[in-house]
Amino acid sequence: MNPKSIELQSRYLANNSNLIGEKQKLTTTEQSDSYEQAHRQYHPYLRDMTNINKFYDIFIIDPANGNIVYSVYKEVDFATSLQTGPYTDSNLASLFQQLKDSNDPQAIAFADYKQYSPSYNAPASFIGKPIVVDGKTIAILAAQLSIEDVNSIMKERGGLGISSPIMVQRTERGPSDGVGPGCSDIVNLATH
Amino acid sequence: MLTINHFFNSLNLTKKLISAFLIVALVPIAIIITVTINTASNSMTEQVYSRLDAVSEVKQSAVKRYFNNIENKLNALQANPEMATIATKFIAGFNDISPSDSSASLSRFYKESFTPKFKQLNPTKQSLHLY
Numbered sequence: 481m482n483p484k485s486i487e488l489q490s491r492y493l494a495n496n497s498n499l500i501g502e503k504q505k506l507t508t509t510e511q512s513d514s515y516e517q518a519h520r521q522y523h524p525y526l527r528d529m530t531n532i533n534k535f536y537d538i539f540i541i542d543p544a545n546g547n548i549v550y551s552v553y554k555e556v557d558f559a560t561s562l563q564t565g566p567y568t569d570s571n572l573a574s575l576f577q578q579l580k581d582s583n584d585p586q587a588i589a590f591a592d593y594k595q596y597s598p599s600y601n602a603p604a605s606f607i608g609k610p611i612v613v614d615g616k617t618i619a620i621l622a623a624q625l626s627i628e629d630v631n632s633i634m635k636e637r638g639g640l641g642i643s644s645p646i647m648v649q650r651t652e653r654g655p656s657d658g659v660g661p662g663c664s665d666i667v668n669l670a671t672h
Numbered sequence: 673m674l675t676i677n678h679f680f681n682s683l684n685l686t687k688k689l690i691s692a693f694l695i696v697a698l699v700p701i702a703i704i705i706t707v708t709i710n711t712a713s714n715s716m717t718e719q720v721y722s723r724l725d726a727v728s729e730v731k732q733s734a735v736k737r738y739f740n741n742i743e744n745k746l747n748a749l750q751a752n753p754e755m756a757t758i759a760t761k762f763i764a765g766f767n768d769i770s771p772s773d774s775s776a777s778l779s780r781f782y783k784e785s786f787t788p789k790f791k792q793l794n795p796t797k798q799s800l801h802l803y
Contacts, residue, residue, distance in 0.1 A: 483771035490774035494781035515765030533745040549766040600793040609750045619759030633734045
């Protein structure tokens, strides 16, 4: 990890008295630099948005170098680079690769469920959109989804006996793994 | 074949008649049973599949609805005109970070908080060497 990653992780993860999994509760630190000011100002809003929308997490990623400059829940992916850091093989990194040069505000990318080591290997998928200003991608906004919601849809087994397991499988992919004008064709499911 | 013929000829008339009637009765019964079992099993399989198809369609539309919903939420967040400012400020802030010597406290965090929880949730996996 580069020195900036270490500095930010130590501010918001190590020197954060909240328990692991509750690091989002910290809004202000003792610092006074421009990062601290941005965090102080916008963290409460982004945290509310995450909770209201029932996302697992929200990320802001710098398209120039893959730095995860912001994360609400601040797991160990926070402040690392998806281009040179420890998680370049993750599905979040593949989402970043899909979007970093898109320059199209309509673009959307989806990275399918896969074990995600910063979330202790829980399965996670990611959905992301570029933030485009004057035809140029200035940042990537991404949300992490846990498997819980899809699981709860699958667990309702009306009409089936209790012994029948239900499987969900993604059978269709959009052009280049889900980038396209809409993600309505992202999932296609088969249960047998 | 010869031995069967020989055996049949050696029976008396009563036995010959009984065996002939038995064959006449049993063959159609066997055929009927086979056909019935076949039809029944086909229709049962069909029934199960049609029920599965129905469940499949319900689940498929539910999951599609879920992802469309997520997409709309992300669109709404992206559409907030403030979002570009927020992102710009975080990126600029990140690039302006001046690192202090904080590696000791961070390595303690990985050793005392992250790794134990990772091991607890993934007992069989080797722990990550991240830091």
